[in-house]
Amino acid sequence: MKKHKLLKKIVALLVVMTITCNLFTAHAHTGEYHAGGYYDDKQANLKFLIMDSALTSILTMDVYNSATSWNGISDNVYVVSVVKHVYGMPTSGFNCVYGQAYTDGTLGTTTFYGVNGNAVSANATWNSVMITMNSDAFVFALAPNATNAAKKTFTHEVGHALKLKHPENGSFSGHTQLGYPYAVMNQGLYGTESYLSMVPSIHDKSNLIDKWN
Amino acid sequence: MKKLLSITLAVLISICVTSCNKNENKKDDIKENKPQTNVISSEVDAIGYQNLNELIEVCDLVVVGEHTTDGVLQNEFLDANKSPYLFDVSESSFEISRVIKGDVKVGDTINITQQYYIQNVEGVDTIYDSSEMTPMKKGEKWVYFLSYDEINDTYWIRNIYGKYPVPESNNSTADGFTAEEMGRYKKNNMVDSLYNELVEMYDWE
Numbered sequence: 284m285k286k287h288k289l290l291k292k293i294v295a296l297l298v299v300m301t302i303t304c305n306l307f308t309a310h311a312h313t314g315e316y317h318a319g320g321y322y323d324d325k326q327a328n329l330k331f332l333i334m335d336s337a338l339t340s341i342l343t344m345d346v347y348n349s350a351t352s353w354n355g356i357s358d359n360v361y362v363v364s365v366v367k368h369v370y371g372m373p374t375s376g377f378n379c380v381y382g383q384a385y386t387d388g389t390l391g392t393t394t395f396y397g398v399n400g401n402a403v404s405a406n407a408t409w410n411s412v413m414i415t416m417n418s419d420a421f422v423f424a425l426a427p428n429a430t431n432a433a434k435k436t437f438t439h440e441v442g443h444a445l446k447l448k449h450p451e452n453g454s455f456s457g458h459t460q461l462g463y464p465y466a467v468m469n470q471g472l473y474g475t476e477s478y479l480s481m482v483p484s485i486h487d488k489s490n491l492i493d494k495w496n
Numbered sequence: 497m498k499k500l501l502s503i504t505l506a507v508l509i510s511i512c513v514t515s516c517n518k519n520e521n522k523k524d525d526i527k528e529n530k531p532q533t534n535v536i537s538s539e540v541d542a543i544g545y546q547n548l549n550e551l552i553e554v555c556d557l558v559v560v561g562e563h564t565t566d567g568v569l570q571n572e573f574l575d576a577n578k579s580p581y582l583f584d585v586s587e588s589s590f591e592i593s594r595v596i597k598g599d600v601k602v603g604d605t606i607n608i609t610q611q612y613y614i615q616n617v618e619g620v621d622t623i624y625d626s627s628e629m630t631p632m633k634k635g636e637k638w639v640y641f642l643s644y645d646e647i648n649d650t651y652w653i654r655n656i657y658g659k660y661p662v663p664e665s666n667n668s669t670a671d672g673f674t675a676e677e678m679g680r681y682k683k684n685n686m687v688d689s690l691y692n693e694l695v696e697m698y699d700w701e
Contacts, residue, residue, distance in 0.1 A: 386644075387658070392539065394539075402624055403536060472543045
């Protein structure tokens with residue numbers, strides 16, 4: 284009788300192990316952020332310098348100050364300052380933001396740079412980022428609210444600077460809208476799709492905490 | 497009882513092994529798709545399109561054809577005075593074999609621009625990419641969705657939604673292609689869905 288009970292326990296344990304193993308496989312997409320750190324540090328204290336080319340009638344300092352919406356989520360992430368560049372001001376120590384007139388539907392890009400100033404892969408340890416924003420007013424004007432769309436794009440790019448990736452598309456837990464979670468890190472023009480958030484959502488915050496603690 | 501236990505154990509172990517193999521297979525797929533050159537990618541946020549008509553509407557040109565040159569490094573400019581300097585991209589000549597939308601004709605050659613450039617770094621070709629698409633190569637045939645840039649006299653690919661392989665037959669679907677064959681570095685369900693629509697909408701015979 285005792286032997287029978289022991290066998291039952293072993294079978295139950297194996298069933299639990301099998302289910303756990305399968306669950307782990309199904310949720311492997313949760314790595315929605317890149318590896319690598321900032322200066323080999325476990326913290327990211329970011330300062331942004333907004334260059335002249337990045338300032339337009341839509342891309343204002345108010346838009347760029349939306350970067351601070353990443354504050355207060357992780358103790359190890361802090362957007363220290365967002366400063367407008369003035370002539371003669373040194374750029375070292377800053378993450379520079381430039382404007383570029385893209386005609387292909389690009390809203391913004393983020394490129395990572397190493398200590399030696401060369402562009403590096405998003406998975407590498409980085410020293411600074413360069414963000415470009417589409418300075419063609421027409422592109423943000425396609426959104427119901429151009430300023431909010433520009434704020435979403437800059438917050439999205441700062442999310443990349445904090446190593447967050449675009450969420451995966453598929454039938455994953457929490458991906459309830461056309462296979463996407465509600466998130467600022469989704470690609471697209473704010474106001475045109477229901478899954479686009481203007482500020483960091485619960486999904487974004489969860490990934491940021493996972494990455495930076 | 498022992499027999500039952502043995503069978504249960506065998507079934508559970510095989511499920512565990514199959515489940516773990518899924519990850520191994522994925523790793524092998526990634527290895528096979530890894531390009532020979534080094535790729536350093538920027539992160540890109542771009543406007544998305546839910547269906548093909550939405551995409552066609554915003555484009556100046558939708559064409560099928562073949563690259564007659566490899567992509568070559570170009571400097572693009574922000575205004576007609578060629579100042580300020582904008583950024584490094586690649587440009588390639590493209591001969592049109594079919595026009596779906598736009599004021600061009602079969603046999604015309606246009607310049608196509610994509611946001612990447614290649615540099616040799618310590619003997620290794622390094623692709624600096626801001627397009628999430630594979631480089632333009634001579635002899636390759638693609639369907640392109642393009643926007644005209646008057647200042648630089650070139651057509652820009654409408655980001656990741658703007659480049660598709662020419663289907664071999666009506667049965668071709670995005671599921672049958674790897675990300676690289678689709679002209680991109682990463683799989684994207686939304687782009688695949690547009691490609692499937694493209695295959696269905698047009699007669700490729």
